[in-house]
Amino acid sequence: MDFxxxxxxxxxxxxxxxxxxxxxxxxxxxxxALGTLLALARLSSNRLLSFLAGFYVNYFRSIPLLLxxxxxxxxxxxxxxxxxxxMHPVGAFASSLVAFMMFEAAYYCEIxxxxxxSIPKGQVNAAYALGLNYHQAMRLVVLPQAxxxxxxxxxxxxxxxxxxxxxxxxxGLMDFLNTARSRGDITGQLHEFLLFAGVIYFVxxxxxxxxxxxxxxxxxxxxx
Amino acid sequence: xxEIRNISKWYGSFQVLTDCSTKxxxxxxxxxxxxxxxxxxxxxxxxxxxxxxxxxxxIINRISVGDPKTDLPKxxxxxxxxxxxxxxxxHLSIIDNLRLAQVxxxxxxxxxxxxxxxxxxxxxxxxxxxxxxxxxxxxGQQQRVAIARALAMDPFCMLFDEPxxxxxxxxxxxxxxxxxxxxxxxxxxxxxxxxxxxxxxxxNRVIFMDQGQIIEDAAKEEFFGAPRxxxxxxxxxxxxxxx
Amino acid sequence: xxxxxxxxxxxxxxxxxxxxxxxxFITGLGWTVALxxxxxxxxxxxxxxxGVLRTLPQRSLSAIGTAYVNLFRNVPLLVQLFVxxxxxxxxxxxxxxxWFKQGLKPEISGFISVVACLGLFTAARVCEQVRTGIQALPxxxxxxALALGLNPWKTYRHVLLPQAxxxxxxxxTSEFxxxxxxxxxxxxxxxxxxxxxxxxxxxxxxxxxxxFTLATLIYFTLNMSLMLMMRWLExxxxxxxxxxxxxx
Numbered sequence: 001m002d003f004x005x006x007x008x009x010x011x012x013x014x015x016x017x018x019x020x021x022x023x024x025x026x027x028x029x030x031x032x033a034l035g036t037l038l039a040l041a042r043l044s045s046n047r048l049l050s051f052l053a054g055f056y057v058n059y060f061r062s063i064p065l066l067l068x069x070x071x072x073x074x075x076x077x078x079x080x081x082x083x084x085x086x087m088h089p090v091g092a093f094a095s096s097l098v099a100f101m102m103f104e105a106a107y108y109c110e111i112x113x114x115x116x117x118s119i120p121k122g123q124v125n126a127a128y129a130l131g132l133n134y135h136q137a138m139r140l141v142v143l144p145q146a147x148x149x150x151x152x153x154x155x156x157x158x159x160x161x162x163x164x165x166x167x168x169x170x171x172g173l174m175d176f177l178n179t180a181r182s183r184g185d186i187t188g189q190l191h192e193f194l195l196f197a198g199v200i201y202f203v204x205x206x207x208x209x210x211x212x213x214x215x216x217x218x219x220x221x222x223x224x
Numbered sequence: 225x226x227e228i229r230n231i232s233k234w235y236g237s238f239q240v241l242t243d244c245s246t247k248x249x250x251x252x253x254x255x256x257x258x259x260x261x262x263x264x265x266x267x268x269x270x271x272x273x274x275x276x277x278x279x280x281x282x283i284i285n286r287i288s289v290g291d292p293k294t295d296l297p298k299x300x301x302x303x304x305x306x307x308x309x310x311x312x313x314x315h316l317s318i319i320d321n322l323r324l325a326q327v328x329x330x331x332x333x334x335x336x337x338x339x340x341x342x343x344x345x346x347x348x349x350x351x352x353x354x355x356x357x358x359x360x361x362x363x364g365q366q367q368r369v370a371i372a373r374a375l376a377m378d379p380f381c382m383l384f385d386e387p388x389x390x391x392x393x394x395x396x397x398x399x400x401x402x403x404x405x406x407x408x409x410x411x412x413x414x415x416x417x418x419x420x421x422x423x424x425x426x427x428n429r430v431i432f433m434d435q436g437q438i439i440e441d442a443a444k445e446e447f448f449g450a451p452r453x454x455x456x457x458x459x460x461x462x463x464x465x466x467x
Numbered sequence: 468x469x470x471x472x473x474x475x476x477x478x479x480x481x482x483x484x485x486x487x488x489x490x491x492f493i494t495g496l497g498w499t500v501a502l503x504x505x506x507x508x509x510x511x512x513x514x515x516x517x518g519v520l521r522t523l524p525q526r527s528l529s530a531i532g533t534a535y536v537n538l539f540r541n542v543p544l545l546v547q548l549f550v551x552x553x554x555x556x557x558x559x560x561x562x563x564x565x566w567f568k569q570g571l572k573p574e575i576s577g578f579i580s581v582v583a584c585l586g587l588f589t590a591a592r593v594c595e596q597v598r599t600g601i602q603a604l605p606x607x608x609x610x611x612a613l614a615l616g617l618n619p620w621k622t623y624r625h626v627l628l629p630q631a632x633x634x635x636x637x638x639x640t641s642e643f644x645x646x647x648x649x650x651x652x653x654x655x656x657x658x659x660x661x662x663x664x665x666x667x668x669x670x671x672x673x674x675x676x677x678x679f680t681l682a683t684l685i686y687f688t689l690n691m692s693l694m695l696m697m698r699w700l701e702x703x704x705x706x707x708x709x710x711x712x713x714x715x
Binding site: 311 | 605607608610611612613614615616617618621625626629630633706707708
């Protein structure tokens with residue numbers, strides 16, 4: 001094992017990591033936002049809306065993420081062209097980001113839904129009694145409490161998402177793993193680069209899950 | 225038969241048993257009572273090594289329980305135990321509950337074990353329920369099955385850990401009746417219970433425990449006639465008034 | 468933008484012998500199922516052993532289980548696959564190494580790498596479920612089994628595991644479905660699983676909407692059938708008179 005060329009590759013690897021993190025942050029933000037809307041739709045009294053949201057969730061939960069990433073890479077340019085009438089060059093980053101957002105939204109939706117359902121019905125009644133309408137009750141009373149409760153689960157899901165970002169290898173995006181692999185190929189030190197990448201992923205995920213555990217026990221105490 | 229010599233036990237730095245000594249002779253019925261948290265359940269679990277103890281010695285039929293060389297499964301297979309929450313195996317039918325250890329521990333054939341099991345179920349009045357599952361029986365029925373399960377191993381003594389305290393009042397007697405019958409047949413028994421009626425009827429001796437210590441260890445007549453310690457008197461008056 | 472819709476594409480010849488494109492999907496599905504089931508077998512066996520280890524009172528043994536779970540849950544699946552595919556074969560002892568690299572067809576050695584990867588990855592998840600299942604059982608069950616003279620091995624075999632597995636069927640179901648989805652990483656090292664066949668069809672025919680639609684339909688149907696199968700299993704092993712085992 002010879003780890004010498006990793007040092008000279010560090011700037012590249014850092015670039016790769018930045019891309020991974022950028023993808024992660026946007027996907028988490030978009031996924032949670034879309035997931036929350038889906039959760040509200042699933043819980044809505046409008047049968048059609050709730051059916052459609054339910055279908056969306058079940059659909060994305062039953063197909064592989066890798067399929068979604070690959071598919072979107074192929075079709076997002078077409079979709080845009082149909083929508084706008086012109087061909088737009090869409091990079092792998094944008095198509096992957098859309099894929100992650102839409103895919104993860106299905107998973108976030110289930111977490112948010114459980115979170116909303118865990119808030120006692122009395123809270124909603126109290127909000128209505130004060131004269132708040134549905135949107136105000138959700139935005140000001142239910143969601144803030146629900147998000148507090150489900151923060152650990154949302155973070156847990158985001159750690160999984162962090163690991164899943166490595167799948168953009170399929171569409172040739174130069175994220176952290178792909179950078180490590182390609183530098184490894186060039187220098188002939190593939191083993192070292194892959195192990196290095198593995199260690200970095202492990203350290204980041206491990207620390208993040210420790211933080212989640214801490215948060216969980218803290219919230220558990222706070223609820224008493 | 226069972227000899228408990230100077231047993232002490234700690235959970236971390238908290239002492240749960242302090243220097244407990246007593247014995248149960250062959251054919252004797254000894255009732256252990258005391259307020260909750262007095263260590264009586266812990267003591268009886270030490271007897272078949274379900275709880276480890278740090279000091280002292282327990283001898284069953286000349287075998288030392290605490291000796292690391294002792295074959296615990298073998299020893300336990302000869303010491304029947306009945307638990308507060310029955311602890312039947314919910315995934316096995318009643319007859320399979322009785323069969324499991326006979327086959328796996330004693331090496332009996334399935335058929336022989338089944339016959340023995342049915343005979344014992346008959347004895348506790350539950351033969352008709354042999355193919356049901358524990359979840360389909362009442363608490364009292366489950367506890368009777370649990371006694372039959374222990375008897376199926378041909379134990380030379382029986383331990384009862386609060387066998388009636390998880391039962392609805394109307395089911396207590398059906399279990400006590402089985403236990404009384406067992407005592408009258410000469411089974412060696414150590415029974416943790418608050419059922420003083422049972423103690424009066426069949427016990428040879430009564431042990432009173434408090435705060436991890438044996439406060440009183442006396443013949444039945446003596447114990448109910450005039451307990452020496454104030455704590456036992458106080459406990460008895462509460463228990464007896466309650467009944 | 469011109470796109471030529473053609474839903475009949477699956478029945479058209481691939482130009483290779485008598486083959487039609489639908490054949491590609493069927494072979495791909497075959498690979499996906501074979502990879503997933505083989506991986507699942509490893510995951511269940513290893514995961515059960517590790518889950519039991521984590522419930523043992525001996526610190527050193529339960530630490531092995533904990534370390535395994537931490538390692539395999541915190542490294543991305545794809546990194547693990549690269550390790551099994553690119554690195555591990557180079558460290559196999561000699562006669563086996565040459566056999567693995569040269570004696571075996573590439574798709575067979577690739578298959579073995581993916582199965583090892585999926586199996587060991589999923590074992591960490593199965594381990595956690597098994598541990599949770601065992602710990603959900605009332606403590607008295609262990610005492611009752613020991614008091615009857617059962618040794619620890621028989622206590623797990625006859626009393627704890629049969630109950631724990633019944634409790635954890637629902638979460639195990641979702642891990643079982645996951646391994647099918649996760650098996651699609653096989654396409655990234657050149658195995659022709661369902662996803663790879665889909666991509667190939669899309670590239671050959673330029674009918675990528677149709678190809679991917681069929682693929683998602685197959686995955687969706689597969690998912691639903693597996694779920695129904697597990698529900699059936701859950702009902703079959705249900706114990707009469709017992710609503711939930713994990714009550715206490």
